Amino acid sequence: MKIKSIYTLALLSSIFLFSCSSGEKENADGWKNLFNGEDLSGWKAVAGTASFAVENGEIIGTAVAGSPNTFLITEETFGDFILELELKVEHVSSNSGVMARGQFDPDGRDGKGLVYGYQIEADPTERAWSAGIYDEARRGWLYPLELNPEAKSAFKLGEYNQYRIEVIGDEIKTWLNGQEVAYVVDDMDKSGFVGLQVHSIQKPEDAGRKTYFRNVRIKTENLDPQPFNKDIFVVNNRLNELTDYEKTQGWRLLFNGQNSEGWVGAYKDSFPDFGWSVTDGILTIAASGGGESTHAGDIVTTEEFSAFDLAFDFKLTEGANSGVKYFVTLKEENSGSAIGLEYQILDDERHPDAKMGREGNRTLASLYDLIKAEKQPRFLKPIGEWNKGRIVVHPDNKVEHYLNGIKVVEYVRGSQEYKDLVAISKYKIWENFGEAEQGHILLQDHGDEVSFKNIKIKTLN
Incomplete structure (x- = not known):
């Protein structure tokens, strides 16, 4: 008995030492398993009635009829972290996602609970926005994959997909199956839980559809961010400040947030001394009765550009009209606003210009008087809130307009x-309208209060 006891003690000691050494090895690089592979310890389901179970080392979420989005969330919250996991959906109806710094209001939705905050998408539909960044139950899409269409092919339906999510400071970056996908700079949430989503279903026959998760692990200390190697567009919500990554990719600010450097009045040698103002990092044209360039007048960049990627934030007041023009040559010496291709900025509901022109080609984000912007109301921010505009002029003269990350216009100069479109527009009197090799960028004074910030540009070769 004594010999057996000594043997048993030695065996247990060996197992203990092995376990300790294995644990040390597992934690040596700082990773911690959020899911133990056996049960849902450390997790809880909220906001819906979909079920979660553990089988064969997998978390299996099952959709149920009549339930809103359901989330399995960690009881622990996290600030900065790198999260890796594998996710699988078997049917196109099984939209899912991963909450990063998620938030929960137990009193939301009449006491049923509301999950909101940053969500990394799993989108098995034809739209294919997987690993894009959505602001659940709050602001909507922050990074739709219209901004990175090459990444749409990364997600594999019916297979496990490897997600990597970096949330460090105000930067959120995502990878899907090793492919760089989304990059958002935003500081609305400093910490929160990790959550796994089972989406609500639209059709009763989709009840019982399953979503699978496994190998969920997190690292919260000694973080080593993985750089993006490709040229990925960054949705940057800092105020007039670029990330180091943007700078290395050739981006620069056109408006420094402090003064009018780099801008002058159209047909003038200096910046207007009234009407336009810079306050708290915001460039604003004051209201003056709704006339086109009859007060302070338009402003233009001192530089000229040919192929470029231009991004800007704008905020309309009620009933306001303005525009961002490009390929403005200032050669026409016309009265009123200087001539150029125009990204229309307009309150479509309240300004009469929206109902003029042809088939809506004077509405918000349209190529003014030429091509209507095809936009959905769900991707618009209300009057008084900031919207994001973007104009891309490729070296081959293909031009794209974006509104809040969604492409709404495409044409070839x-x-x-x-x-043919020019020939039936107000611009038909101008020879070779919009076809100059280069031109200024213009912000329009149309007599209404409109504000701008985060104006950045990158030249394209």
Whole structure:
């Protein structure tokens, strides 16, 4: 008995030492398993009635009819972290996602509970916005994959997909199956839980559809951010400040947030001394009765540009009209606003210009008087809130307009289709309208109060 006891003690000691050494090895690089592979210890389901179970080392979420989005969330909250996990959906109806710094209001939705905050998407539909960044139950899409269409092919339906999510400071970056996907700079939430979503279903026959999660691990200390190697567009919500990554990719500010450096009045040698103002990092044109360039007047960049990627935030007041023009040459010496291709900025509901022109081609984000912007109301921010505009002019003369990350206009400068549109527009009196090799960027004074910030540009070769 004594010999057996000594043997048993030695065996237990060996197992203990092995376990300790294995644990030390597992934690040596700082990773911690959030899911133990056996049960849901450390997790709780909230906000819906979908079920979660553990089988064969997998978390299995099952959709149920009549339930809102359901989330399995960690009891622990996290600030800065790197999160890795594998996720699988078997049917196109099984939209899912991963909450990062998620928030929960137990009194939301009449006491049923509301989950909100940053969500990394799992989108098995034809839209294919997986690993894009959505602000659940709050602001909507922050990074739709219209901003990185090459990444749409990364997600594999019916297979496990490897997600990597970096949330460090105000930067959120995502990878899907090793592919760089989304980059958002935003500081609304400093910490929160990790959550796994089972989405609500629209059709009763989709009840019982399953979503699978496994190998969920997190690192919260000694973080080593993984750099993006590709040229990925950054949705940057800092005020007039670029990330180091943007700078290395060739971006620069056109408005420094402090003064009018780099801008002058159209057809003038200096910046207007009234009307336009810079306050708290915001560039604003004051209201003056709604006339087109009859007060302070338009402002233009001192530089000229040919192929470029231009991004800007704008905020309309009720009933306001303005625009961002490009390829402005200032050669026409016309009265009123200087001539150029225009990204229309307009309160479509309250300004009469929205109902003029042809088939809506004077509405918000349209190529003014030429091509209507095809936009959905769900991607618009209300009057008085900031919207994000973007104009991309490729070296081959393909031009794209974006509104809040969604492409709404596409055309080719100088093409026959483009010329035909010009021929039936107000611009037909200008020879070779919009076809200059280069031109200024213009912000329009249309007599209404409109504000701008985060104006950045990158030249394209």
